[in-house]
Structures are given as structure tokens and as C-alpha cells.
Amino acid sequence: MNSRYIVPLIAVIVLFLIAYLGAQVSGLQYVFGVVVPYLAILTFVVGFAYRVISWTRSPVPFAIPTTGGQQKSLPWVQHSQFDNPVKGWQVVGRMALEILTFRSLFRNTRMKLTQGGRLAYQLEIFLWVGALAFHYAFLVVLIRHLRFFTEPVPYFVQLVENIDSFFRVEIIYPIFKFGVPGVYLSGFVLLAAVSYLFLRRLFVRQVKYISIASDYFPLFLIFGIAFSGILMRYFTKTDVTAAKELTLGLITFRPTIPDGISAVFFVHVFLVSILIAYFPFSKLMHLGGVFLSPTRNMPTDTRARRHVNPWNYPVPVHTYEEYEDEFREKMVEAGLPVEKMPEPAAAEEPEPAEEKE
Amino acid sequence: MADETPRPEELIQIDHRPPKKDWMDVPVNIRKGMYCYAANPKSVEYVGLPHAREWNPMEEDWKLPEDWQDIIHKGFKERLDKFRSFRVFMDICVRCGACADKCHYFIGTGDPKNMPVLRAELLRSVYRNDFTRMGKILGKVNGARPMSLDVLKEWWYYLFQCSECRRCSVFCPYGIDTAEITIMGRELLNLLGLNVDWIATPVANCYRTGNHLGIQPHAFKDMLDFFVEDIEEITGVPVEYNINKKGADILFITPSGDVFADPGTYTAMGYLMLFHYLKEKYGFDVTWSTYGSEGGNFGFFTSHETMKRLNSKMYAEAKRLGVKWILGGECGHMWRVINQYMDTMNGPTDFLEEPVSPITGTKFENARSNKMVHIAEFTADLIKHGKLELDPSRNDHLKVTFHDSCNPSRGMGIFEEPRYVINNVCNHFYEMPANTIRENTFCCGSGAGLNAGENMELRLTGGLPRANAVKHVHESHGVNMLACICAIDRAALPPLMEYWVPEVDVTGLHEMVANALIMPGENERSTDLRGEDIPGREVVEEETEGESEEQADE
Numbered sequence: 001m002n003s004r005y006i007v008p009l010i011a012v013i014v015l016f017l018i019a020y021l022g023a024q025v026s027g028l029q030y031v032f033g034v035v036v037p038y039l040a041i042l043t044f045v046v047g048f049a050y051r052v053i054s055w056t057r058s059p060v061p062f063a064i065p066t067t068g069g070q071q072k073s074l075p076w077v078q079h080s081q082f083d084n085p086v087k088g089w090q091v092v093g094r095m096a097l098e099i100l101t102f103r104s105l106f107r108n109t110r111m112k113l114t115q116g117g118r119l120a121y122q123l124e125i126f127l128w129v130g131a132l133a134f135h136y137a138f139l140v141v142l143i144r145h146l147r148f149f150t151e152p153v154p155y156f157v158q159l160v161e162n163i164d165s166f167f168r169v170e171i172i173y174p175i176f177k178f179g180v181p182g183v184y185l186s187g188f189v190l191l192a193a194v195s196y197l198f199l200r201r202l203f204v205r206q207v208k209y210i211s212i213a214s215d216y217f218p219l220f221l222i223f224g225i226a227f228s229g230i231l232m233r234y235f236t237k238t239d240v241t242a243a244k245e246l247t248l249g250l251i252t253f254r255p256t257i258p259d260g261i262s263a264v265f266f267v268h269v270f271l272v273s274i275l276i277a278y279f280p281f282s283k284l285m286h287l288g289g290v291f292l293s294p295t296r297n298m299p300t301d302t303r304a305r306r307h308v309n310p311w312n313y314p315v316p317v318h319t320y321e322e323y324e325d326e327f328r329e330k331m332v333e334a335g336l337p338v339e340k341m342p343e344p345a346a347a348e349e350p351e352p353a354e355e356k357e
Numbered sequence: 358m359a360d361e362t363p364r365p366e367e368l369i370q371i372d373h374r375p376p377k378k379d380w381m382d383v384p385v386n387i388r389k390g391m392y393c394y395a396a397n398p399k400s401v402e403y404v405g406l407p408h409a410r411e412w413n414p415m416e417e418d419w420k421l422p423e424d425w426q427d428i429i430h431k432g433f434k435e436r437l438d439k440f441r442s443f444r445v446f447m448d449i450c451v452r453c454g455a456c457a458d459k460c461h462y463f464i465g466t467g468d469p470k471n472m473p474v475l476r477a478e479l480l481r482s483v484y485r486n487d488f489t490r491m492g493k494i495l496g497k498v499n500g501a502r503p504m505s506l507d508v509l510k511e512w513w514y515y516l517f518q519c520s521e522c523r524r525c526s527v528f529c530p531y532g533i534d535t536a537e538i539t540i541m542g543r544e545l546l547n548l549l550g551l552n553v554d555w556i557a558t559p560v561a562n563c564y565r566t567g568n569h570l571g572i573q574p575h576a577f578k579d580m581l582d583f584f585v586e587d588i589e590e591i592t593g594v595p596v597e598y599n600i601n602k603k604g605a606d607i608l609f610i611t612p613s614g615d616v617f618a619d620p621g622t623y624t625a626m627g628y629l630m631l632f633h634y635l636k637e638k639y640g641f642d643v644t645w646s647t648y649g650s651e652g653g654n655f656g657f658f659t660s661h662e663t664m665k666r667l668n669s670k671m672y673a674e675a676k677r678l679g680v681k682w683i684l685g686g687e688c689g690h691m692w693r694v695i696n697q698y699m700d701t702m703n704g705p706t707d708f709l710e711e712p713v714s715p716i717t718g719t720k721f722e723n724a725r726s727n728k729m730v731h732i733a734e735f736t737a738d739l740i741k742h743g744k745l746e747l748d749p750s751r752n753d754h755l756k757v758t759f760h761d762s763c764n765p766s767r768g769m770g771i772f773e774e775p776r777y778v779i780n781n782v783c784n785h786f787y788e789m790p791a792n793t794i795r796e797n798t799f800c801c802g803s804g805a806g807l808n809a810g811e812n813m814e815l816r817l818t819g820g821l822p823r824a825n826a827v828k829h830v831h832e833s834h835g836v837n838m839l840a841c842i843c844a845i846d847r848a849a850l851p852p853l854m855e856y857w858v859p860e861v862d863v864t865g866l867h868e869m870v871a872n873a874l875i876m877p878g879e880n881e882r883s884t885d886l887r888g889e890d891i892p893g894r895e896v897v898e899e900e901t902e903g904e905s906e907e908q909a910d911e
Contacts, residue, residue, distance in 0.1 A: 004379075007498050051448070058441040061661075062701055064768075066526045066534060068796040071770035073723045073734050076741060077777075083796065084770040098530070104455075105530040109792055111458040117369040119464065119825045121792040127455060131530075207454040209375040210474050212500035214491070215452050281491050286531055289449030294442045295532035300770065303724040306700045311439060315662055316405065317669045318564045320648050320677055326565070327574050334575035336647065337601050 005202070008217035012224050015274055016267055023266035032266045033246055034255040040273035047280025052288050063307035066295040086301040095297055099290060102131055130200070134193035138222075140164055140186035141229075148247040187233070191226040194219055214282055221275050228268040238262045361390065362813050365857060369821075373458070375469040381482070381502055385511040387414050390814030393517060393807060396557030401550055403561040404663065408550030414513065419506075425549050426504050430487055432545045437488065443541050446533045447484045450477060456525035456535070461799050462518050465818030470515050473525035473535040479512055480542055513551055516542040518815060520804035521658070521690075522763035527796050539805070544660040552659060556806035559655040563667050567650045568613035574601075574647035580616045581645065584626045591888065593880035596633035598645060601678070605644035606715060608675045611686025611732075612653040612844035615865070621847040623886040624687060624865030630874060631736070631867060637877050639716045639744070643684065649674035652691040653844060657698075658806040665702040668694055671729075672703050682712035683729040687865050689804065689843035692731060693768035700727035717742040731765075733774040733842055736870060740781045746875040751882065752783035754892045755838040757869070758830045759788070760823065760850070761798035762843035770796075775842050775866050782873040787834040793826035801841075803849035816849065817856050824857035831858050839863050 022028045069080025085091045097103040110124040143160045147153045165182035198219045201211045232238040242258040243265055249256045279285070291297065299305075321339070324331065328342050376383060392414055401409035412420045422428065437444045456473040458464060463471040470476060478500060485492025485501035492501030502508065521536035546552065559569035566573055572580070578600055589595045599605055611628065615621035635641035649670045656663035675683050685695055700706070709728040712721040719738045721730045739745050759779060765771045772795050779786050793799050802820030830836040839850060839861050850863040872885045883896040 003498050055441060055445055055448070058438055058444045060441045061439060062698055064442060064534065064537065064697055066523055066532055066767050067770035068527050068767070069770055070772045071723065073721075073771070073774065074719065074738055074741070077737075077773045080770070098532075102530055104528055104532065105453070107528055107797075108455050109459075109528075111373075111464055113369075113371060113373070113464075117365075117825075118829075119822055121790075127453060131453070204454065205374055206457045206469065206472065207452070209380060209469055210452045210454060210457070210472065210478065212452070213495060213498040214500070281489075283449060283451045286449040286451055289445050290531050292441065292445050293449075293532040294445075295526055295534045295537075301723070302697050303695075303700065303727045303729065304722060306704050306726045309701050312702065315666045315669070317666050317673070320670075320673060323565075323567065323648050330573060330575040331647075334578050336574055336578060337603065 002208075004211060004213050005216040008213045009220055011217065012220040012271075015221075015271060016224055016228075019267040019270035020263050023263040029257050029261070029266065030255075032270050033257050033261070034250065036273045037250055037269060038255075040277040043277040044279055047277075048285075048288065051280050051285055052292075055289065055292050059310045060294050060298070061309040061311060063298050063300075063302045064294050065298040065300045065302075067300050071300065084300050086299055086304075088299065091297060091299050095291070098296055102128055102135075105131060126196075127200070130193055130196045133189050134197060137186045137190035137193060141184075141190055141226075144184065144186065148244050149251045151248060183234075187226055187230050191223065191230065194223045194226065198223070218275065218278070218282065218284060221271055221278070225268060225271045225275065228264050228271065232262065232264050232268060236262055236264050238265050362817065368814070368818060371465065371467040371818075373463075373467045379497075380469060380475060380478075381497060384507055385514050387510065387514050389415075389811075391518065391812055392514060392815070393553035393555045393809045393812050396550070396552040396554045398550075400554070400557040400561035401552060404564050404666070406547060406550065406552070406557075406659070406663070408548075410550060412550075414510075419510075419551070421506075421509075421549055425509075428548050429483075429504055429509070429545055432548045433484070433487065436541050436544065437484075440537075440541065442534065442537045446477065446538060447481055447488075449531050450474065450481070450533055451531075452478075453530065455528050455530065456533075459525045459528050460519075460535075461522070461524070461802060461822045462520075462815070462819045465802070465821040466518075466815075468518075470511070471518055473529075473533075476515055476519055476535055477533065477538045479508070479515060480538060483508060509549075512542055513546055516546065517553055517807065518819075520763070520800045520802070520807055520819065522800040522804055523767040524763070524797070524799065527767060540657075540661075543658060547660050547663075553806065553809070555809035556655050556658045559653075559806075560659055560663060560667065563651050563655065567646075567648045567670060568616075569651055569653060569655060570613050570617050572613060572617065572650065574650075577613075577616065577647045577650050581625075581629065584622065584629055587886075587888075588626055588630060591884055591886060592630070592876055592882060594630075594633070594876045594878055596629050597636070598629055598632060599643065600645045601647055602644035603678050604680075605678060606642040606681050607644070607684050608649065608671075608678055608680040608682075609643050609645055609684045609686065610649050610652045610671055610674075612688045612691060613651045614653070614844040614848055615686065616650070618848060620851065620863055620868070620887070621844050621865060623868040623871075624844075624847065626886050627865065627867030627869075627871035628686060628732070630871040630876060634745070634874055634876055635716060635739075641715060644678060644680070646674050646678065648677075652686055652688045654691060654694045655806055657690055657694050661702075664694060664698065668699055669703050671695075671699065672706055672709075675706075675728075676708050681710040682724075683709070684732055684735060685729050686732050687842035687844065687867065689762035689764040689845055691764075691844075692771070693764035695727065695729050696769040699729070714738055716744050731769075731771060731774070733771060733778060733866060736867070737774040737777045740778060745870075747782055747870075747873040748875055749782050749784050749873050751872050751885070751891055751894075752869055753785070755783055755864075755869070756785045756787065756834060756836045757783050757838045757840050757864075758827065758834075758836045759786070759794070760801070760827075760839055760841040760846060761794050762841055762846055763798060763800050763804055765842060766796055766798050771842075775840075778866055778870060779840060782869045787830050787836055789826040789830050793822065799823040799826065801843075801846045801849040802853060804845055808845055808849050813852075817853065820849070820853040821857065823850075824853050827854065827861055828858045831861055837861055840866055840869065842866050 067084045069083030072079040072086045082094045105128045108124045109121040112120045146157045164184045239260045242260045245258045398409040482502045519539040523536045526534035562571035615625040656667040711725045799822040803816045854861045
């Protein structure tokens with residue numbers, strides 16, 4: 001009914017099928033395993049750089065930080081260092097809190113209007129939890145995947161893997177096996193968080209009202225990626241050695257397509273390729289933009305240090321002289337000091353500023 | 358007009374559920390009571406802004422220039438290239454919806470286009486169509502639409518339903534500031550001559566006479582003289598003041614609204630008394646100015662350029678008079694401009710000195726570059742150093758709460774200084790709930806030039822969250838006085854209180870200071886600055902004439 005999520009849903013399903021079916025056609029495997037990933041990465045790098053450069057080419061004419069706490073003023077007034085940062089390290093602190101802990105989102109409240117006409121604002125933590133879970137799970141998944149691009153696998157990747165798999169579940173029946181190899185929580189958290197973010201868009205009316213195709217598309221895409229990844233790891237059991245041969249080949253610019261790679265793997269790689277190629281043209285660029293937001297990344301010492309506007313230009317002003325020329329008689333009469341006493345002989349009307357037209 | 362405004366019981370019936378229809382398919386409905394009248398062409402013309410003409414928002418034809426779409430497109434492009442904020446904010450919103458119920462206009466009206474995210478989408482939809490490939494290819498599914506007359510009308514209606522209070526920007530995970538988007542949107546509208554009169558005429562007035570109200574220099578002085586008379590009547594002290602005085606130490610600039618209308622006038626009287634006190638005791642030398650008789654800046658609600666043009670008077674006048682630094686009165690958006698724009702636009706100020714309080718010797722290091730000190734900072738410092746003789750019990754009949762004004766809160770962060778002053782000049786102070794004060798404060802509903810009479814319904818709905826919080830402390834603590842440090846607040850909050858919480862009055866900070874201030878040589882005070890009896894200190898002797906007059910008034 002709502003084309004804003006139906007269209008991206010169909011798009012992702014079509015992409016899924018393209019990769020799944022395409023990978024079965026011999027010859028096309030090279031396209032899905034090598035050509036598309038390379039093109040995607042190229043698009044990502046060029047697009048990301050282009051976008052960030054286009055942002056930084058626009059100057060910051062005014063210092064407009066949002067102040068979220070007490071300013072630094074008198075020495076005996078407690079200054080809010082991270083919400084009204086003055087020094088560079090305080091700004092870094094504010095940005096770090098913002099980027100690592102989503103501090104502003106943590107402030108979220110939900111407004112309620114009671115029958116009696118009272119407004120109440122309750123802490124609303126789910127969006128923050130969901131967003132945090134989503135982003136950190138994604139980060140862990142990314143780090144884990146470095147295993148496929150490194151030989152030997154660096155220690156920190158193994159460390160992350162170990163932590164990620166601390167939770168062990170093993171179900172071993174002849175017909176259903178799960179948990180071997182060890183379960184990585186991150187993948188499931190990611191899947192759950194993506195589902196939450198999607199359902200929220202679907203069922204919170206106000207959020208549904210504002211959502212557009214480019215809000216749903218990445219969610220479906222990431223859902224597809226996580227789903228295909230989990231499918232491969234725990235159920236269809238893709239040949240990991242062969243997969244790594246392919247990915248290592250990509251990273252060392254000696255691409256090969258080893259035998260025994262399943263279609264699901266190509267689906268996975270294809271959807272990831274679509275995601276990273278799509279990235280620079282979408283709202284996903286908030287990854288870069290959050291660093292450049294002038295309301296957050298500027299110090300608030302705007303009265304203590306002059307911020308320079310590169311395009312500041314002179315503007316027409318109404319000078320004191322013009323002002324006094326218009327009101328001189330009245331000023332003198334009222335006993336207000338004037339720069340120039342009126343000439344007694346000149347009985348002409350004072351020329352108002354309009355005369356300039 | 359007042360008759361047409363719905364009653365509180367009706368206005369509180371707010372439906373926050375958005376309609377089923379796609380928001381792009383819901384045409385704008387410009388409704389009486391929710392919009393301000395179109396700018397008077399004479400005012401637009403006076404400051405040389407384009408396309409001055411008579412037009413009426415309710416009419417089909419807005420008499421737009423032939424090439425208006427081109428003007429908007431080019432203006433949009435120009436601003437994307439000049440303001441990183443604009444470009445980044447157009448690109449990075451993820452529509453998480455955290456801002457949705459943070460806007461006082463959304464809370465008060467339930468109109469989904471008052472959700473900050475959707476207000477921004479009004480512009481973003483055109484941005485996508487005009488400036489992004491993805492938008493052009495996918496169109497409406499991806500929230501893109503071409504500019505049209507309906508879109509323009511929608512912009513106008515909703516960009517003048519935003520008071521640029523920045524509350525949403527506190528909650529946005531990327532700091533997207535709707536004020537910034539509204540500022541850009543209004544600049545674009547001004548390219549087509551589409552300002553509202555409540556902004557355009559004050560701008561023209563300020564340009565010509567030095568203040569928004571168009572008070573000419575002799576009349577300005579007259580008003581101060583009236584205050585002097587009133588003060589003498591109440592305290593017995595004939596206060597003296599300087600005006601346009603060359604060589605004074607300090608120039609004082611405050612919003613002209615306080616010189617003109619109650620209850621701001623009592624705050625203006627408070628300034629006069631404080632300055633007189635400091636002069637008598639410590640030889641404080643401060644001057645008012647008629648050329649610089651406006652602290653506020655409605656140019657800020659018009660365009661960056663207009664803001665700069667009006668703001669230029671502050672430094673120009675400081676230079677002409679040869680003062681050392683500038684002291685600024687209680688005002689909201691005035692302080693956003695001073696704190697975040699003035700030095701950049703009209704500085705550097707090498708002709709001024711780094712501000713030092715001549716009384717306490719305190720260096721205001723936080724203002725060392727732009728040389729302008731907030732009077733709450735100044736007075737708090739005086740009190741801290743024991744320089745003011747105060748009798749807070751004179752304010753004992755007041756149960757006070759404090760409304761943090763939007764701009765000094767989220768564009769400056771002045772929270773403790775006014776509270777420190779309040780706690781020293783009155784004995785009964787109660788905070789409103791934490792979600793409604795400080796950086797979470799709610800707008801009065803009339804900021805950013807929306808304080809007109811014809812849009813009263815908008816003001817009352819927008820002011821609902823503030824009023825509701827006041828009502829809470831009124832009921833739980835018997836609060837009867839709402840203090841603020843903003844002249845727009847002093848004009849906007851009284852009708853708001855009268856509508857939602859009729860038992861609560863509005864005051865400026867320095868009215869309370871002056872009521873508590875023990876002036877050298879003063880009489881025993883029986884009334885406050887409003888001429889109202891201070892309970893327990895009434896003069897018992899009968900004045901038959903006065904009494905009958907009072908009765909007649911009632």
C-alpha cells in the first residue's frame with residue numbers, strides 16, 4: 001500500500017534474486033565476485049570523498065554551536081564542559097560522547113498529553129538502545145570480517161571474535177545443527193536491531209509519516225546482508241577457505257574465483273556491494289556528516305574569540321550622521337547632545353534617508 | 358480577534374496522530390489565527406529589500422515576480438555554497454524522529470508539519486529534486502518534489518510557525534538545527550518579498566530610528582523621563598541617567614520593548630535604579646543611546662545581511678561615544694546575535710577595551726573579544742562581591758519561577774547567573790520540571806518575530822508547553838510570578854499566562870532586583886515598581902482621592 005517501503009522492499013528482493021540466480025550461471029560468478037565489489041568500492045571511495053569535499057568547500061561563516069549547559073563566564077559559576085565546550089579538548093569530548101555514545105539521542109523523551117490537559121515528558125530510551133545496538137553490532141561484524149582480508153589474522157580481530165562468541169549455544173541433532181562453529185552474538189543483535197528500527201518506522205505513526213524510500217532501503221539491505229551471512233555461517237555452511245581465497249584475492253588485486261563457493265555467498269557479497277556503493281548518495285553519509293555538524297563541533301567561546309567569516313562583506317548601514325540629520329531639531333529641542341548644531345539660517349526641512357532612492 | 362480565539366478547553370484537544378495521507382498530498386491550509394499579516398511594502402522598500410508589494414497570504418495570487426522559481430533555485434544554491442550548516446543539514450538527516458515531539462508548535466497544534474524533521478523536509482524535498490541525482494530519479498517515493506506555488510505557500514506558512522528556538526537541535530543526534538533551516542528558508546522567502554509585517558516593520562523602524570518600535574530620539578528620552586518620575590514617586594529618589602553621553606565608560610543597550618510596554622517598563626525602571634545606585638555609590642558611568650536604542654534584532658528573522666545591517670549600530674555607537682565596552686540588557690534573540698554573530702559580522706573591535714567591571718574589578722574574560730557583557734553576568738558579579746544592598750523580603754509576596762529564554766539558553770548557556778540573582782533578591786524560588794527548563798526550555802511561542810496579534814492562536818498553542826509547566830509549579834507551589842530575561846517573553850508571556858494560568862504574572866529579572874535594592878536616601882517603600890502595595894508594608898493613611906480612583910479603575 002505504501003510505496004515508500006514497498007518499492008525498496010521489492011528492490012532488495014530483486015537484488016537478492018539477481019545475485020542468487022546470476023551466481024549459478026558460470027562466467028557471471030566473476031562479475032558478482034570480482035567486478036561488482038571492485039566497482040562498489042571505487043564508487044564508495046570516490047563518492048564519499050566527493051561528498052565530504054563538497055561539504056567542506058562550503059565555509060562555516062558563523063559559530064553556531066548549540067549550547068546544552070552552563071556557559072563559561074564568571075569564575076565561581078560551575079561551567080558545563082562538555083555541553084558548552086570552550087577549549088579544544090572539551091569540544092573533542094563533546095564530539096566523542098556524541099559519536100561513541102549517541103549522547104543527544106540519550107536525552108530523548110516522549111511527550112504525552114493526558115486527559116486532564118497535562119503534558120508529561122518521559123524518558124524514551126528504546127531508540128537510543130536500538131541505535132546503539134545496531135551501530136555497535138555492525139562495527140563488531142565489520143571487525144570480524146577483517147579475518148577475510150588478512151593473513152595472518154591480527155590479534156585484535158581474534159580478540160573481538162572471542163568476546164563476540166562468549167555466549168555458546170550448541171544444538172546438535174542429526175537433522176538440525178546450530179552453534180558449531182561458535183555463535184557470534186553481533187550478527188543476531190544486528191538482525192534484531194535492524195528489525196526493531198524497521199518495525200518502529202512501520203508502527204510508530206509519526207515516524208512512519210516522515211519515512212521515505214531511502215529510510216527503508218538500507219534497512220532491508222542490511223537485513224538481507226545479515227540474513228545471508230547467518231544463513232551461510234550456521235546453516236548452508238559455505239566453504240570458508242574458498243571464501244577467504246576469494247576475498248584475499250580481491251584485497252591483493254589477484255582476483256580469483258575458487259571452486260565450491262555457494263550462491264548465498266554471492267548474494268551476501270552483492271548486497272554488501274550495493275550497500276557500500278549506495279552509501280555516499282544516501283543518508284548513510286551521516287557517518288561523515290556528524291563530524292562536520294557546526295552545532296556540535298565548534299567551541300562556544302564565541303564572545304572570547306572572534307570567528308572569521310570568509311565571505312563577510314560590507315553592507316549598507318544607516319549611519320549616525322544620517323540619523324542625526326533626520327532628527328537633529330527634535331534632539332536639540334529635547335536636550336539630547338548632537339554632533340552638529342543645526343544651522344539657524346537654513347530653514348529647510350532635514351532631508352530624510354529616503355532621499356537616497 | 359480575541360473573540361475568535363478558541364477557549365482553553367477547546368484548544369487543549371490536540372490530536373497528535375498524523376493523517377493517513379502522504380504528507381506531500383496534504384495541501385497547505387493557511388488558517389486565520391495561525392499566520393502573521395504580510396509585510397507592509399513601505400517597510401520592505403525602506404531597507405531596500407526586493408519585491409516590495411501589497412499581497413495577502415489568503416489570496417490565491419501572491420503577485421510573485423515572473424521568475425520566482427529561478428530566484429529560489431539560485432538562492433538555494435548560493436546558500437548551500439555559503440553555509441556548511443545548510444548543506445550538511447540537508448544531507449544527513451536519517452529521519453529517526455527524535456525531534457518530532459520536541460517542538461512546542463507540534464506539541465501545541467498536533468500539525469505534523471510542525472515536527473522539526475518535517476519542517477526541514479519541506480525544504481529538503483525541493484533540495485532532493487533540484488540538487489541530488491537520487492532525488493531526481495526516484496521522485497516522490499524518495500521524498501523529492503519540484504518547487505511549485507503550493508510548496509512555496511507551505512514553506513511560508515510553516516517557516517513562520519517556527520520560532521528558531523533550537524530545542525530540537527539539542528535532541529538531534531547530528532545536531533541538525535531547525536533554526537538554521539528556518540533562517541535559510543526565510544532568507545529565500547525574503548528574496549520574493551514574502552516577509553511578515555511583524556518582522557518587516559520593526560526592521561525598517563530600527564534601521565531609521567534605532568529601535569523596532571520607531572521611537573524617535575526625543576520620545577525615547579521622554580519615556581526614560583517618565584520612568585524617572587515614577588521611580589521618584591515610589592522611592593523618593595530622583596534618579597539620574599545619561600543618554601548619548603560621549604566619553605562614558607560603558608554603553609548600555611537593551612530591547613526597546615522594555616521602554617515601551619508593561620511589564621517590560623518595570624525592568625527598564627530597574628536598570629535606571631541599578632545604574633543610579635551604582636553611580637551614587639561607586640561612580641559608575643554608563644550611558645543609554647538613542648541611535649543604539651535597540652538590543653533586539655529582527656533582521657535576524659529576515660536575513661543574515663539585514664541582521665548585520667541592524668547590528669552594526671551597536672559597535673558604531675560604542676565607537677562614536679568612545680566607551681570602553683558595552684553592557685547588554687535582558688533579551689533573548691538579541692543575545693544569540695551578540696554571542697554568536699556580532700563579533701564575526703561587525704568586529705573586530707579594537708576601539709573597545711576588554712570588559713572589566715569598574716566596581717568589582719572582575720574581568721569578563723568570556724567577553725574579551727566582542728566586548729559585550731550580559732547584565733545578568735554583571736549583576737550576579739556585583740551581588741557576589743557584596744556590592745548591592747538588598748532586601749529580598751520586599752519580594753516575599755512573590756513565589757517565583759524562572760523561564761529560560763530559548764536563545765540565551767541554547768545559543769549561549771546563561772543558566773546560573775540569573776538564578777543566582779533571583780535567589781539573592783527574593784526568598785521564594787521554585788524550578789519548573791527539569792524537562793522544561795535550561796537547555797530543555799520551551800519557547801514562549803512567540804519568538805522569532807511571531808509576536809503579532811493576528812496569529813494569537815498560534816502563539817497560545819505554541820506557548821502551551823511553557824504554560825503547562827508554569828501551571829504545574831503554580832498548583833504545586835503556589836507560584837505567582839514568572840521571571841524571564843527576554844523582552845519578547847515579557848510581551849508574549851502575559852497573554853499566554855492570562856489564557857492558560859491566569860493567576861501568574863510576568864516579570865523581568867531587574868524589576869525584582871530594583872524592588873529589593875535599597876537605594877541611598879530612599880523612603881520606606883510601600884509599593885513595588887508597579888505601584889502595587891507590598892503586602893505588610895501598605896501605607897495606612899487614607900487618601901480618599903486615590904482610593905476612589907482605584908475603585909473606578911476596577
